[in-house]
Amino acid sequence: MAYETRYCSHCANPLRWITAAEDGGDVARLRCPACGWTHWGNPTPVLAAVVEGDDGRVLLARNAQWQEGVFGLITGFMEAGESPEAGVCREVLEETGLRAKSLRLLCCSEFLRMNQVLIAYHVRVDGLPGDVRLSPELLEYRWQTPEESLCWPAGTGYALAEWIKQKGVEPRFGAFRPGQNPEPDPQKWPVRYWDQDPRFVVAPQLG
Numbered sequence: 008m009a010y011e012t013r014y015c016s017h018c019a020n021p022l023r024w025i026t027a028a029e030d031g032g033d034v035a036r037l038r039c040p041a042c043g044w045t046h047w048g049n050p051t052p053v054l055a056a057v058v059e060g061d062d063g064r065v066l067l068a069r070n071a072q073w074q075e076g077v078f079g080l081i082t083g084f085m086e087a088g089e090s091p092e093a094g095v096c097r098e099v100l101e102e103t104g105l106r107a108k109s110l111r112l113l114c115c116s117e118f119l120r121m122n123q124v125l126i127a128y129h130v131r132v133d134g135l136p137g138d139v140r141l142s143p144e145l146l147e148y149r150w151q152t153p154e155e156s157l158c159w160p161a162g163t164g165y166a167l168a169e170w171i172k173q174k175g176v177e178p179r180f181g182a183f184r185p186g187q188n189p190e191p192d193p194q195k196w197p198v199r200y201w202d203q204d205p206r207f208v209v210a211p212q213l214g
């Protein structure tokens with residue numbers, strides 16, 4: 008079910024589209040005509056993990072709501088009061104039963120369709136491949152080598168591709184849904200670091 012914010016979370020009056028002056032000029036947003044509360048609709052931070060075991064393979068899992076044969080990274084929402092690093096370790100433990108022993112940032116990207124910000128980590132875990140204990144929201148899992156892995160042309164797929172590239176293997180992309188373009192978005196792949204990426208030399212254009 009898709010939820011929609013319709014009432015003020017402070018005083019419960021119906022929200023209306025109201026234009027008001029902000030730092031960047033006049034902006035129409037859902038605002039409360041009674042108390043002035045603004046529904047900012049900020050993106051939600053989503054944490055993703057490329058979970059790597061001691062044998063150098065990556066753990067992919069299939070969500071219970073996904074069609075057969077579709078596997079993805081371990082993901083979850085960042086919670087209030089935790090750092091992204093603590094949150095991704097918590098998600099890995101909750102969803103796979105594996106404890107993280109080290110991690111590093113792989114990439115960050117916007118996911119406009121879902122109004123999310125994806126923060127992806129490479130997470131090395133303790134334990135043997137058979138130690139995985141999936142949470143009820145995940146149906147099945149598999150470990151695979153960088154060479155075996157096929158990446159999907161979307162946010163978490165670019166994180167997996169970046170991990171594969173850092174292993175010295177050329178990532179391969181494919182379509183995971185019918186009708187999906189199998190080619191990576193040239194704006195998003197390859198992931199560029201600040202010293203290689205012109206977006207960080209020239210400040211991004213603001214509307």
Ligand SMILES: [Zn+2]
Pocket residue numbers: 015016017018019020039040041042043044
């Ligand atoms: Zn209100």
